Amino acid sequence: MATTNGTMLEEFDYIITGPFDHTTPTLQNGNIYKLTISGRGSVGPNVGDPNSTPDAAYMFVNWQNLDLVHVPNSWMCTEWDGIANRRPFPDGYSTNHVYDYYVIGTGTGLAFSFRDNPYGDNIGGFHVKINNLGLQGAVPTAPNIINQPMSQSVNQGSPVAFSVVAAGANPNFQWQFNTVNIFGATNASYNLASATTNNAGNYAVIVSNAGGSVTSSNAVLTIIPPPRTGTGTATMSGVFVVGVNLVDGGSGYTNTPLVRFIGGGGSGTQGFATVSNGVVVSITVTDAGYGYTNTPLVVIEPPFILNPVLGIAPMSFLTFSNLTVSGIYQLQQSVAWYWTNQPLSFSATNSIYTQMFAGIVGSGDYRLALNPVPAQAFATAQVVNGFVVGVTVSSGGSGYVTSPTVSITGGHGTNATAVSYLSGGVVTSISITSAGIGYTNTPTVQIAPPPAAAVSPTVLPVMRVDSASLAPYDNYQIQFMPAIGGTWENWNGGLFTPTDVTNSQYLFITNGTGFFRLQYMP
DSSP: OOOOOOOEEEEEEESSOOEEEEOOOOOOOEEEEEEEEEEEEEEEEOTOOOOEEEEEEEEEOTTSSSSEOOOGGGGOEEETTOOOOOOOOEOTSSSSSEEEEEEOOOOOEEEEEEETTTSSOOOOOEEEEEEEEEEEEEEOOEEEEEOOOEEEEEEEOOOOOEEEESSSSSOEEEEEETEEEEEEESSSEEEESSOOOGOOEEEEEEEEETTTEEEEEEEEEEEOOOOOEEEEEEETTTEEEEEEEEEEEOOOOOSOOEEEEEEETTTTEEEEEEEETTOOOOOOOOEEEEESSOOOEEOOOSOOOOOEEEEEEEEEEEEEESSOOOOOOEEEEETTTEEEEEEEEOOOSSSEEEEESSSSTTTSSSEEEEOOOOOEEEEEEEEEEEEEEEEEEEEOOOOSSSSSOOEEETTTTTEEHHHHHEEEEEEEEEEEEEEEOOOOOOEEEEEEOOOOOEOOOOOEEEEEEEEEEETTTTTEEEEESTTTTSEEEEEEEEEEEOOSSSSSEEEOOSSOOEEEEEEEEE
């Protein structure tokens, strides 16, 4: 049955001034009418008892010869002043009430009786509307919930779906979270794509239609946090560990974790953890140990051991030998035909200097030049009609002993040549000895670098191994397999005990190819 306000039969107001009786026009037999009553009565003591709790004025409706479908609890008396089939409409003191009712006409009018409160101030009133819905048949009934939404416990980040099954014509849905309407949640189901701890609480749904509404029972959503390692701090008395202050009980424990005491200069302390509902609730010290000069670290095993994550990156280990102690050295990198200074300069305190570089480099890619480090000379060519007609020195450099060779390359031309001239170790000019031919772009002028007292390195290949998702203070072993289908072997020196959930170390490589993995060593 469609819901509508229909055609107005009658609408009237009553302001509380005294008794008032009213009968509406005839309600056609079998037609469905919607009766809307709103308003409030006056405030005052109960009739006949000036000292009682304040009461209110009443409106009474004669329901004789009517099929009454919906009456709220506050209307459910059977008589008033001995007259059967009349029911009062209270004001609720100073607040407005609005009630909708459906009745089926039986060919008579609807009789109203209003009575004021002689002990009150009579400042209220009632507003009445009666609409003929233009329909015949059964008056709509409120929906009924068949399957309630179910409580759930899910891991943080998991999806959640609540649903309800209701009987009744044309139901509408409104989901609530902790009794507050959820915007846009107006379907028979409500979904969360990724639940967080903020989503934990009570979920319910209001199902309504033209006949009324019903609210489901609460479905409790519990969010299970991700596993988290517990933490604690040791309590000291002199050189002994006498207790543990639990800072964080963690979460997700299914077994009792091992508790260890590390560092502090002493030894021998032992203890055990107590777990309840996946959380460490206490740590009991069974042996205080001895000799502690500092507070030891309390290490509680994680809820479970994650599969470690391993990443590798090629590196190069450079060794510069035969340095002059106290000499000032500048690190340089080879760029094209010349050397460029890098952001590293130092006074040598040893004849050997080592440096790690990312990636794969050769012995000719870097050098250490002894100060004073000579400077590279630079120049720019001038091209006219495809010929190199001149060269302009933009930087004369320094430290040149003889005139450096000059090469002219690129620019899509060929055969241009030039010579350089020095003054005081500086390139002062360059003369073209052959203009060449066919230059469509400006070629590059390459001036040989000045001589330098420099040291080249030896290079060893290195692999940087980065580990993650580790259990701190547990043992791990790096293993190597030279080829697919080979045998995994422990890498010499690859056993380590991380102090954090991540770890990085460098391995010198002797095999050209191979595979690495990380093994947990309980």
